[in-house]
Amino acid sequence: MHHMREMIATHPSVQGNTNDVLISCIEECYSCAQTCISCADACLAEEMVEQLRQCIRLNLDCADLCLAAGSVGTRRTGSNEEIIAATMRACAAACQACAEECERHASKHEHCRICAEHCRRCAKACNEAADSVRNPVAA
Amino acid sequence: MHHMREMIATHPSVQGNTNDVLISCIEECYSCAQTCISCADACLAEEMVEQLRQCIRLNLDCADLCLAAGSVGTRRTGSNEEIIAATMRACAAACQACAEECERHASKHEHCRICAEHCRRCAKACNEAADSVRNPVAA
Amino acid sequence: MHHMREMIATHPSVQGNTNDVLISCIEECYSCAQTCISCADACLAEEMVEQLRQCIRLNLDCADLCLAAGSVGTRRTGSNEEIIAATMRACAAACQACAEECERHASKHEHCRICAEHCRRCAKACNEAADSVRNPVAA
Amino acid sequence: MHHMREMIATHPSVQGNTNDVLISCIEECYSCAQTCISCADACLAEEMVEQLRQCIRLNLDCADLCLAAGSVGTRRTGSNEEIIAATMRACAAACQACAEECERHASKHEHCRICAEHCRRCAKACNEAADSVRNPVAA
Numbered sequence: 001m002h003h004m005r006e007m008i009a010t011h012p013s014v015q016g017n018t019n020d021v022l023i024s025c026i027e028e029c030y031s032c033a034q035t036c037i038s039c040a041d042a043c044l045a046e047e048m049v050e051q052l053r054q055c056i057r058l059n060l061d062c063a064d065l066c067l068a069a070g071s072v073g074t075r076r077t078g079s080n081e082e083i084i085a086a087t088m089r090a091c092a093a094a095c096q097a098c099a100e101e102c103e104r105h106a107s108k109h110e111h112c113r114i115c116a117e118h119c120r121r122c123a124k125a126c127n128e129a130a131d132s133v134r135n136p137v138a139a
Numbered sequence: 140m141h142h143m144r145e146m147i148a149t150h151p152s153v154q155g156n157t158n159d160v161l162i163s164c165i166e167e168c169y170s171c172a173q174t175c176i177s178c179a180d181a182c183l184a185e186e187m188v189e190q191l192r193q194c195i196r197l198n199l200d201c202a203d204l205c206l207a208a209g210s211v212g213t214r215r216t217g218s219n220e221e222i223i224a225a226t227m228r229a230c231a232a233a234c235q236a237c238a239e240e241c242e243r244h245a246s247k248h249e250h251c252r253i254c255a256e257h258c259r260r261c262a263k264a265c266n267e268a269a270d271s272v273r274n275p276v277a278a
Numbered sequence: 279m280h281h282m283r284e285m286i287a288t289h290p291s292v293q294g295n296t297n298d299v300l301i302s303c304i305e306e307c308y309s310c311a312q313t314c315i316s317c318a319d320a321c322l323a324e325e326m327v328e329q330l331r332q333c334i335r336l337n338l339d340c341a342d343l344c345l346a347a348g349s350v351g352t353r354r355t356g357s358n359e360e361i362i363a364a365t366m367r368a369c370a371a372a373c374q375a376c377a378e379e380c381e382r383h384a385s386k387h388e389h390c391r392i393c394a395e396h397c398r399r400c401a402k403a404c405n406e407a408a409d410s411v412r413n414p415v416a417a
Numbered sequence: 418m419h420h421m422r423e424m425i426a427t428h429p430s431v432q433g434n435t436n437d438v439l440i441s442c443i444e445e446c447y448s449c450a451q452t453c454i455s456c457a458d459a460c461l462a463e464e465m466v467e468q469l470r471q472c473i474r475l476n477l478d479c480a481d482l483c484l485a486a487g488s489v490g491t492r493r494t495g496s497n498e499e500i501i502a503a504t505m506r507a508c509a510a511a512c513q514a515c516a517e518e519c520e521r522h523a524s525k526h527e528h529c530r531i532c533a534e535h536c537r538r539c540a541k542a543c544n545e546a547a548d549s550v551r552n553p554v555a556a
Contacts, residue, residue: 003448003451003452004451006531007451007452007455007456007459007528007531007532008455010459010526011455011458011462011528012459012463012464013462026451030451031420034420034424034443034447034491035420037487037488037491037492038424038425038428040338041428041491041492041494042424042427042428042429042494044331044334044335044494045331045429045430045493045494046429047328047429049327049331050325050327050328053216053217053322053327054216054217054218056216056322057214057216057217057219057319057322058217058219060214060318060338061210061211061214061219061222064207064211065207065211065222065226067203067207067484068203068204068206070451070454071199071203071454072200072204074454074455075196075199075200075454075458076458076459076462077192077195077459077461077462078192078197079193080196080197080200080236082236083197083200083204083233083236086232086233087204087229087233089225089229090222090225090226090228093221093225094211094222094225097219097221097222109427111424114424114427115424142309142312142313143312143316146312146313146316146317146320146393147316149387149388149389150316150320150389151320151323151324151325152323165312169308169312173281173282173285173304173308173348173352174281174285176349176352176353177286177289177352178285179477180353180354180355180474181285181288181289181290181354181355183470183473184289184291184354184355184470186290188466188470189466192462192466195461196461199457199458199477206345209312210315213315213316213319214315214319215320216322216323249288250285250288250289253284253285253288254285331495332494332495332496335492335494335495335497336497338488338492339488339489339492339497339500342485342489343500343504345481345485346481346482346484346485349477349478349481350478350481350482350511353474353478355470355471355474356471356474357471358478360514361475361478361507361510361511361514364506364507364510364511365482365507367503367507368500368503368504368506368507371499371500371503372489372500372503372504375497375499
């Protein structure tokens with residue numbers, strides 16, 4: 001698991017002194033992106049695909065934002081707090097919307113049930129990370 | 140040019156009735172992403188690369204957000220206004236920061252001068268697009 | 279247009295001495311990625327979406343590869359010929375498959391007609407770029 | 418861990434009947450992408466960044482291809498074997514080149530040592546996945 005923590009701890013500006021809230025967020029973002037790409041594809045193959053258009057669309061939006069958030073959050077060279085905070089807020093909004101839509105299909109489609117859970121968890125992690133970079137003392 | 144306008148006009152939910160402010164924004168986002176990827180690489184090859192670390196990092200952040208913003212802004216199936224607005228605000232913040240850093244190197248490096256210009260234009264387009272999806276009457 | 283040519287010409291290792299076949303390829307890749315993202319979304323909104331599953335899937339694959347190919351092809355720092363050639367071949371395969379599928383729907387859906395054209399052009403540009411980096415004398 | 422296996426097993430065309438070689442490959446690709454993005458950023462912050470230009474460039478190429486390969490490999494709707502195989506070969510080439518370059522810096526930089534290991538593992542998984550989709554009986 002703690003794959004990104006291990007990598008980021010070796011960064012010359014970090015030297016083991018990691019922001020764990022931010023790192024958890026990065027791990028959730030990359031994981032959620034993968035889940036959303038997979039959920040979009042599974043929805044596309046469902047017989048009732050015409051009822052899953054909004055779900056597919058939000059899956060794709062959420063995946064795009066999660067990948068961007070994961071990458072932006074990973075970089076520890078120089079500084080970039082305002083961009084990280086705005087990115088994590090945008091990602092949290094996408095995760096929130098995707099979770100709500102996926103939940104509407106969760107009883108019928110197991111992939112939507114799993115995806116809704118991941119999106120909820122990622123939204124929470126993104127909001128906590130946005131808070132932590134804005135108020136580093138509280139982190 | 141008006142490549143994305145041509146495509147989006149054919150979308151069944153759009154039927155020629157395009158939001159031109161949003162489409163200009165999408166075109167700027169994709170163009171700015173390409174410029175930032177190229178500027179990061181050109182900075183990396185400069186003799187004085189150690190003075191361009193922050194520039195490279197912001198170039199990469201900006202490219203990630205511009206690509207996500209371009210894709211999220213392109214989708215016209217269903218609806219997603221809040222996510223589009225938050226994404227465009229995050230992208231504008233990244234473009235703004237990247238423009239400011241690139242401008243510091245613009246007199247020495249032509250790629251930074253061009254990139255700063257693109258980032259300024261993209262930040263403006265993103266803010267206008269965020270306004271237009273929030274207040275569609277005004278669009 | 280010649281937006282990427284302008285940027286890449288400023289790279290310290292290039293100094294105006296651009297590989298025009300490769301640059302045309304990069305421009306086609308980024309443009310094709312945008313078209314494919316838009317076509318996938320327009321297909322998703324079509325009434326007959328269940329007949330467009332394969333098209334949407336190939337659009338998304340093609341977009342992913344075109345974006346990767348555009349970025350890999352853009353970098354001129356150091357060297358990377360083998361990776362560029364393999365990437366352009368993979369991208370050409372995706373463009374070719376996407377063009378063939380889009381053509382099956384071109385008479386009904388204008389977005390598929392335009393997308394098929396872009397994919398054909400991009401496949402050709404990718405194959406030419408792969409040849410040019412493998413046989414630089416002929417470029 | 419077996420996060421992607423869990424998701425892909427719920428796909429209507431898969432129904433628990435997963436290609437485990439391909440799924441391992443997808444998991445390695447996404448993990449390697451994250452490692453390469455992080456290694457590029459850590460290299461950029463090193464005092465001796467001018468000796469790490471080629472490493473950063475290959476990290477970025479490898480990350481782009483790993484993300485594309487992860488997404489292309491994830492989709493199980495319709496079919497796409499030729500594209501998957503070509504993509505996995507291109508990704509393996511990028512991982513191979515990145516591993517070789519990272520190994521040159523592994524004794525000095527822990528992030529390069531970890532990244533080289535991930536890239537080696539991902540190259541192997543990509544080549545095995547390319548074989549498995551080409552010769553599904555043997556998979």
